[in-house]
Amino acid sequence: MSKRAGPRLFFLLNRARQSLFGRLNRETTARLDVTVSQLSALFALGSGAMPTGALARRLELDAGATTRAVARLTAKGLVESRPDPSDGRRRVVQLTEAGAKRREQGVHELTRANALLHEGFSEAEIEVVARFLEHVATLGQSDDDD
Numbered sequence: 001m002s003k004r005a006g007p008r009l010f011f012l013l014n015r016a017r018q019s020l021f022g023r024l025n026r027e028t029t030a031r032l033d034v035t036v037s038q039l040s041a042l043f044a045l046g047s048g049a050m051p052t053g054a055l056a057r058r059l060e061l062d063a064g065a066t067t068r069a070v071a072r073l074t075a076k077g078l079v080e081s082r083p084d085p086s087d088g089r090r091r092v093v094q095l096t097e098a099g100a101k102r103r104e105q106g107v108h109e110l111t112r113a114n115a116l117l118h119e120g121f122s123e124a125e126i127e128v129v130a131r132f133l134e135h136v137a138t139l140g141q142s143d144d145d146d
Contacts, residue, residue: 013136024113032105033076041069042078042095042103049094051084078102 025036034042037059044050044058056066070093073079078099084090095103118126 020113020117024109027113028106028109031109032102034073034078034102034106038069038073038078039103039106039109041073042099042106045079045093045095045099046103049092051090051092052081053090055093073099 021036028034028036028039032039040059041055044055050058052066052070053063055070056063059066059069061069070079070081070091074081076098077096079093080096081091081093084092121129
């Protein structure tokens with residue numbers, strides 16, 4: 001089979017991502033009142049408080065999108081933002097107690113979602129898919145990311 005006639009992997013990856021994230025977004029919004037993006041921020045903050053710039057880099061978002069996400073999560077009482085004691089120009093974001101609980105609920109949602117992804121596949125097949133996705137993830141990294 002020529003490379004041209006083979007599976008359209010980029011298209012299929014994009015379609016799978018859109019479908020999966022759409023479903024997960026609907027479910028997390030209904031069950032947890034947070035979007036997948038907001039849940040990602042809660043997961044990132046699970047390792048501890050961090051400046052908004054570090055959160056933006058972790059989430060691979062620009063400063064404006066991160067500020068809006070933090071504002072939405074603050075309005076829901078899931079995070080709090082305060083001036084950085086070492087640099088008043090920066091803000092530090094951390095989970096509230098409610099945010100930590102919501103984060104834990106999110107872990108259960110993702111565990112359930114992962115179980116759905118495994119259905120109908122052997123562990124050996126899942127290992128091949130995981131190895132492929134790890135490979136794809138490294139293709140997106142630049143030399144500057146090291």
